[in-house]
Amino acid sequence: MNLPDCYKEVRKLTEQICAPLHTEDYVVQPVADVSPPKWHLGHTSWFFETFILKPYFMGYQEFDPQYNFVFNSYYETVGTRVIRTDRGNLSRPTVADIYKYREYVDEAMDKFLSSEPAADIKELLILGLNHEQQHQELLYTDIKFILGHNPLFPTYSEDYRPPENEKNTGSPFVKMNEGVYEIGFSGEGFCFDNELGRHKVYLQNYEISPLLVTNGEYLEFINAGGYQDFRHWHAEGWDWVNKNNVIAPLYWHNINDTWYNYTYTGLELIDWDDTLCHVSYFEASAYAAWKGMRLPTEFEWEAAAGQFNWGTRWEWTESAYLPYPGFVKASGAIGEYNGKFMVNQQVLRGASEVTSPGHSRVTYRNFFQTYLQWQFTGIRLAK
Amino acid sequence: MNLPDCYKEVRKLTEQICAPLHTEDYVVQPVADVSPPKWHLGHTSWFFETFILKPYFMGYQEFDPQYNFVFNSYYETVGTRVIRTDRGNLSRPTVADIYKYREYVDEAMDKFLSSEPAADIKELLILGLNHEQQHQELLYTDIKFILGHNPLFPTYSEDYRPPENEKNTGSPFVKMNEGVYEIGFSGEGFCFDNELGRHKVYLQNYEISPLLVTNGEYLEFINAGGYQDFRHWHAEGWDWVNKNNVIAPLYWHNINDTWYNYTYTGLELIDWDDTLCHVSYFEASAYAAWKGMRLPTEFEWEAAAGQFNWGTRWEWTESAYLPYPGFVKASGAIGEYNGKFMVNQQVLRGASEVTSPGHSRVTYRNFFQTYLQWQFTGIRLAK
Amino acid sequence: MNLPDCYKEVRKLTEQICAPLHTEDYVVQPVADVSPPKWHLGHTSWFFETFILKPYFMGYQEFDPQYNFVFNSYYETVGTRVIRTDRGNLSRPTVADIYKYREYVDEAMDKFLSSEPAADIKELLILGLNHEQQHQELLYTDIKFILGHNPLFPTYSEDYRPPENEKNTGSPFVKMNEGVYEIGFSGEGFCFDNELGRHKVYLQNYEISPLLVTNGEYLEFINAGGYQDFRHWHAEGWDWVNKNNVIAPLYWHNINDTWYNYTYTGLELIDWDDTLCHVSYFEASAYAAWKGMRLPTEFEWEAAAGQFNWGTRWEWTESAYLPYPGFVKASGAIGEYNGKFMVNQQVLRGASEVTSPGHSRVTYRNFFQTYLQWQFTGIRLAK
Amino acid sequence: MNLPDCYKEVRKLTEQICAPLHTEDYVVQPVADVSPPKWHLGHTSWFFETFILKPYFMGYQEFDPQYNFVFNSYYETVGTRVIRTDRGNLSRPTVADIYKYREYVDEAMDKFLSSEPAADIKELLILGLNHEQQHQELLYTDIKFILGHNPLFPTYSEDYRPPENEKNTGSPFVKMNEGVYEIGFSGEGFCFDNELGRHKVYLQNYEISPLLVTNGEYLEFINAGGYQDFRHWHAEGWDWVNKNNVIAPLYWHNINDTWYNYTYTGLELIDWDDTLCHVSYFEASAYAAWKGMRLPTEFEWEAAAGQFNWGTRWEWTESAYLPYPGFVKASGAIGEYNGKFMVNQQVLRGASEVTSPGHSRVTYRNFFQTYLQWQFTGIRLAK
Known part of the structure; x- marks a missing residue:
């Protein structure tokens, strides 16, 4: 075009x-x-x-x-x-x-x-x-x-269609081999300054899930008392849970012992096969710890991304948002775009169901504070 | 009707x-x-x-x-x-x-x-x-x-007409004699529960101004460093001034050494003959102290109200908002109307240019917290 | 001397x-x-x-x-x-x-x-x-x-002796007649500037209790759900109760369904005949409302003080702390002593078991913010 | 022993x-x-x-x-x-x-x-x-x-002897070659769990200063308006500067245009040849940006540490505090030691003049929040 x-x-x-x-x-x-x-x-x-x-x-x-x-x-x-x-x-x-x-x-x-x-x-x-x-x-x-957050829970649009759920084909974790990988944007086309500086990283052996965590899987964490057991949480995450009385992902409501969530078409019974959404980094990390696993780093994610589907949830990674080697801020106002946020935030990879068509790519680096839930964020496990 | x-x-x-x-x-x-x-x-x-x-x-x-x-x-x-x-x-x-x-x-x-x-x-x-x-x-x-508070300072209505200013006829303060006065509502018609219980109070000799303080008079207080001298202020008022960097009544803006105020018809040069508006109790009390005078009590105000014009500004009084003798809360929700606010607020008497026609009366008791400026509040001096 | x-x-x-x-x-x-x-x-x-x-x-x-x-x-x-x-x-x-x-x-x-x-x-x-x-x-x-507030609850001094409790002689409320009373300090000797300006006030008929409220009487208020029923409280008091999770006077601890309080000799079982202590104005006022009565004004208190014993508790009154007629601040630093606190505080009358000998008198005006409990404060009812 | x-x-x-x-x-x-x-x-x-x-x-x-x-x-x-x-x-x-x-x-x-x-x-x-x-x-x-922080600035001990300053030998930056390096603790002796999991990382070409930044060098940043120019700062750092009115490292006081700092022997004229101390990560990073350079990553630091002196200041790095590959929390209370802090903190390497003898080592990972200044923290530049 x-x-x-x-x-x-x-x-x-x-x-x-x-x-x-x-x-x-x-x-x-x-x-x-x-x-x-x-x-x-x-x-x-x-x-x-x-x-x-x-x-x-x-x-x-x-x-x-x-x-x-x-x-x-x-x-x-x-x-x-x-x-x-x-x-x-x-x-x-x-x-x-x-x-x-x-x-x-x-x-x-x-x-x-x-x-x-x-x-x-x-x-x-x-x-x-x-x-x-x-x-x-x-x-x-x-x-x-x-x-x-309106007590009338109004519908945004009856026409909104969420993406189909991934089929759980029972596929095992993808195994990735130790070695040097290339990370960062290369080639033609647009990218943000924070993706530039394609460079080598050394990764250890690791395994990464081909599927995102579902609502049903996350419910097990809730039912197992995950929000009440500090051992799964970062100290700062545990404070966040307690100060804000967090007991579930954003938009989940427990009404008379039944779980509902708010969607663009109003308040609905939760579909347990749906991909989990609206969790903070603290929750993503605590869930992974409870499973005895961890989140992937952004490098592990990028190296393996060809071997799974992505694009319905922004996926929290274990990586803090930091400059790539050789990163230089542009001069002037445009230079304020990315570099000044490179502290105390966590990288998310992928894209979400509400990301604009063609906007994201495999090297795209999204980033948010660790307590935020309002983006379409999900969990992919690694070990 | x-x-x-x-x-x-x-x-x-x-x-x-x-x-x-x-x-x-x-x-x-x-x-x-x-x-x-x-x-x-x-x-x-x-x-x-x-x-x-x-x-x-x-x-x-x-x-x-x-x-x-x-x-x-x-x-x-x-x-x-x-x-x-x-x-x-x-x-x-x-x-x-x-x-x-x-x-x-x-x-x-x-x-x-x-x-x-x-x-x-x-x-x-x-x-x-x-x-x-x-x-x-x-x-x-x-x-x-x-x-x-919008940076575009939009006009509410070009048709809004503020009341005429009182003529300053140079009249002296009204002198009131020591003695027993009757206070509170009596007679037919509606009143709020907080006005009921007409009762006697004993007042000492006092004098009360027939006129409200003007913008020009208050400017002298500002120019004399009134907002910078703690001696005029209550301790709590002095904290309020400093925490909020208060330097003038609400809606006053000093732009390149010229004073403007926001009105229903937009941002305008201040008319110094206009009646002062939008001051807190802290400011009213500090101004009076600076003048070597004081605010009237609500009883002094009511006893003398027949001898001056009132109705363009709610007038801060020296009286805390407390129940009259024999005050009883109504039962049920209606009973929550007034009684539960009878602590840590100050009484205002009169009415303002935006009070609805026929709403107020000489026994009416308005009340607000001491730091609030957003009502049409003004100052009448007593001594 | x-x-x-x-x-x-x-x-x-x-x-x-x-x-x-x-x-x-x-x-x-x-x-x-x-x-x-x-x-x-x-x-x-x-x-x-x-x-x-x-x-x-x-x-x-x-x-x-x-x-x-x-x-x-x-x-x-x-x-x-x-x-x-x-x-x-x-x-x-x-x-x-x-x-x-x-x-x-x-x-x-x-x-x-x-x-x-x-x-x-x-x-x-x-x-x-x-x-x-x-x-x-x-x-x-x-x-x-x-x-x-130390988790070890150390003893201040084993020698500390609280005053004897008043005998509850079953005396009825003292009846006081409507009329003009004189209020404020007069005569020789020291007084604070806030007591000066002896002046007349007009009081309506009222009755005042000769006894202070006991721990046992206040326990009935607690057991009747007094801290859970907003109807007894000022709006600001109700906020205070809920934000601070107040459920009893300061120093009361409910341990395994038994009430203890901290005293100068350590943590002890509460003596229900003791005079109630360490309540805020909000609590004093809510208790009185629950009893269908009220607190006396400071003028009512002073006019009747000759007819009951006082001196073990500072007694909250219904009066806000305001200047007496003709009050003038002293000049210089000494002038900051009292006047600048005359807003948003409530008057307490009497003296307490820890007031220094000879310090207080019948015209003495103590004052504190309405949420404070740490003074030796108690309740005398009026109606 | x-x-x-x-x-x-x-x-x-x-x-x-x-x-x-x-x-x-x-x-x-x-x-x-x-x-x-x-x-x-x-x-x-x-x-x-x-x-x-x-x-x-x-x-x-x-x-x-x-x-x-x-x-x-x-x-x-x-x-x-x-x-x-x-x-x-x-x-x-x-x-x-x-x-x-x-x-x-x-x-x-x-x-x-x-x-x-x-x-x-x-x-x-x-x-x-x-x-x-x-x-x-x-x-x-x-x-x-x-x-x-006591207004009397008392001396801790007249016997306290700070370390000698490094000689500025005019040595150029140490050049390090691109390639795979091994990072993390190995061998005998004690280390913390966060140092374990010796693993390979891939580093690009880089240069690292053999010397720490001095007070005099940092003063140039102050005098050049470094604390007033947002372009050098992370957005969060800029907020921190403005909310806290930060204008210099902790313990620096500008009294009548002369700079002093508080030391263990009291308030003293600043020695400009001394190694800079008590800066936050925000300040370290802003200083580096102003110099057109950056802080080293913790991996760059460890790989090069044999080629410079370290041990008088904890050195802020560009690395967020994150788990090494294969990191596992110990079970029980001991497991709370390190892992739960691995979010929103930055790694410091080296040791300081007040680190206990024998406590630190080249693989030691210290960590603090990015706004903290009270440790003996300094700056080593990289590019």
Whole structure:
């Protein structure tokens, strides 16, 4: 697909994700990690306006200079930002105004893309599209959080279809041999800066499961008192469990001794054959310890990824999010994209059922804090 | 006016106050003390449904049993409540649904009121209307907070007209003589339980200002370093100033050495002749100390109220909010109305420019925590 | 007694209270409201050094200029202070050094008092002695908190003798007639500024109990589910109960279904005939509400005090701590003594078993925040 | 040295470290990470009593069953523990009692060790001695924190001699070649479980400094505005700087434009040739970024450690604290030693001037949270 069409398709998908929402759903921010959908809509447009239209499109008129103040995220180099926890306090700009803003930016981009941009601008554009795809996934997860924490448990869309479950073919763990492996992105096409620097790592013998953990398997951990036994947990995880009274994955509700979970189609009986979802790293790690196994490192995952299916859950790994050898931050605001988060977070590999099509790849490095459950996160065991 | 018309008029005013809002403005809750406008709309309807229609209107069908969970406020006797700070996280019910709920309740009330209700139900109804008027004022103050804390400083309504300023006629303080005065409500008509128990108090000689403090007078306090000198402040007030870096009344902004304040028509240059507004009790008390005076007690205020104009600002008094002699809580949920707040709050007397017409009276006892600024609060000096 | 002897006697008593302590007991500060005993010892000496010796004793050499920084309390006018919650972090000056400091100050005071001081200095001296007596009581209550929160429940002193219980003579409530009463200090002798301004108040008919509530009577409230029923509590009190999981007065422990309380002689079975102690205002008020009665106001208490025994418990009143008519703060640091606390606190009247001999009187106004339990506080009912 | 002598020597050193303290210094806990010295003294004795004497020494009488409650640290398997932040609230047991406890345990250990213990008990004993050495270092760092945060800046001991500074011989960075290296402990002697599992890693070409960063070099970073420029910092580090107003390493004080630091001999002018100390990981990483370099990984450090001097500072590495391949937690309480901390901490390599003699080694893995400054931490650059 050519770049202008690509641009249109990505931008359209963002709006399709929001189509089932009521105006009110666009506004709220129940916790700091969840952003209001209208903020995602504005922020992704702001990205193209700020990094492409304003510097490179001669004669472009900014839609509204105040929007920089409202839709900037963590880009410290681009003016004063709205403190992140305040996003949910802002009723203005309205949703209608933000859609106007998107339209305005899209029209300008359309004109701008009518002539072939220079290579470095193209790169920025592709980064912007990948950035928007990341926010598409966040829209899905944030919408689920907003509706799933409403006492009325409203349906997002009756049309939402989760992926088919993997067949449990009884396959044994995949055995991998000790030796030197190459890790990191190579070849053509887009990747983030944190995947670059393809390099050798030495792995020991290991085995990795071809299947993800199911709800039913995880229920055994719950029923065995897993949340009450500190021995399975990191000290910090154990504190998290107790301070927050965690007793199950996010969206699970035990009502009169029956387990339900909240889904995009409302509150439903849990399907025990479904792939487990919405667990924190602490839970993933405790479950693995209880099974007498462990999580794979991100290198083990990447080396073996050709031998199993992946793509329905972001898979927690045993690897902390750290720079690859030779990693260098880009200069300017774009350089704030990844490097500054390389501390106290854990790597997730794969993709999830709400990751945008074509967005992820086998070298993709996702990362989140160890206590977060609101992404579509799952568990693959290793030993 | 007859009761059914009264009901309609009060209910209509609530909706008129909200008319200038966009849907998004109904949803947010920037701080715990401010409720989303849609919550006020739902809660006032819930009051009539819960305390009148459900117990007394035969055959009434509840609009939605879940709404009790969402729109209950602090009434501990009526089921589990939504935790107050969570109101701003709820995108559903939508604004449209809440207006349907109001309409549904209003139609039922209309039928119910077509035959004369019993005296005790009438009393409940009048309480409900006064309750709704209190929420009308909160709508005004909460809307101002929501829009006034948005970086775009949007206008609420170009039609909003603040009251004329009092003429400063240079009148001296009103002198009041020592002696026994009668305090509290007597006579016909509605009053809250906290005004009842008319009783004698003994007052010493005192003087009270016929005028409220102006912005210009308060600016002198600011310019004299009032916010930097602990001697004027209560110890708790001094902590509040320093923890919150308070340097002026709420909505005042010093931009390039010029003072602006946010009003219902947007950010404007401060009019120094305007009556001061949006100060906390801590500020009112510190200003009075700086002037070498004090605030009046609520009894001094009531005894002298016939001799000055009041009604544009709630006036902080030196009196803590405590029960009058013989005060008895009503039984049941209605009994939670006032008595349980009679600790660690300060009494305000009068009314404000956004108090509903006919709502207040000379014996009315309003009360708030000492650090709050978001009501239309002002200062009257005594000595 | 002459002033020099008075001084010696008061100073000696402070040291006698501390005599049973180990060095370690002088150092800790388990919560912000409790100060380390060594701080009390230093602070009371600092008071005489700062307000008498330095300004009035020619040629006096300050013991250590740094001590001002360490032993200043809330006197904002006298240099930078140590933040209150930090007192428990200071291992130096050592206890031995602080005793040396006391001795140094006492010797200087002895010389200073060898010639008759001027009247205004005498006044300051008497204030200093009353100030030290207040810290004597705080030493008692803070020592009890420190030892009573140690898992070893150590004994303070086997010699401690609590007062005899009042005989319950079955006397009925004292009836008091409506009318004008005079309130506040008059006559010769010392009083605090907050007692001054003797003035008339008008009281309605009321009745007041001649006896304080006992442990056994309060147990009935506990057993009747008093801590689980919000109807008896102020809204703020109910929050306090639930956030802190309060189920009984401070120092009560339910061990295997038997109630014990911590006393100066260790953990003991509760004596149900003993006068109740260590309840917050919230508890006092909830108990009274449960009994269908109320607490007396401070004016009711003072007007009736001649008709019952008092002095073993500080008695919570229904009165907020506010200035008497005509109250004026003293200028300078001494002026910070009382006035700045006149908000969001409740008045207690009487005295307690650990109040220093001769310190209190019928017009004395003690005051604390409504959630505090660590003083020797009790309940007298009114109606 | 034989085991009984080893035991005596280690135990004696602990007491020597404490010898300069006053009783009061043993008691306080200014922040949660710092424990009172008396707690270290008790806890290390408790370790031998709990894990050796009680299970293996027939007829041993526990010194005091309550001490388990007081001196247990994070060992969740051994009874209820005192919450960590409460340690500073405990005045009892007294310091004298704790020294009695040590003596009692030492006498029992002396008898117990008079006959050769079984191999597995020997292992426990050696673990206990290494554990005590870790607390010796914590005693040093906690004592420095306690005295260094006292406004009197007391001297710990005039006899304390810091190590000589390394000569800056102008040596270039050590060049290391790409390839497979072996990492982890092998051979005889004691090591912690987290060092085990010697395994191959693949390293790229890198260079590592033979010298640690000095105070003077770090001052350039400060003077260049390093603490004010977010580009050098991790996002989490930048938050830490701003929330805590960090402007320099711990113990640095800028007084009238001159830099001092607190040392064991009091407040002194900073020696710019001294090796930098007391920086957090955030600061170490920001400094390296500002220099256009980075910190070494723990594997790079270990592979190159033979080619430079180390041992005066714990050196922050770019490696998160994670399990080595094949890591298995020991069962029981001993198993809580290391594994449960393997999340959200960073590895430090080397040893410091206050590490006990013989305690560390080239494979030793120390670890702390990224914001902590109170250990003797420094910076070695890599590229």
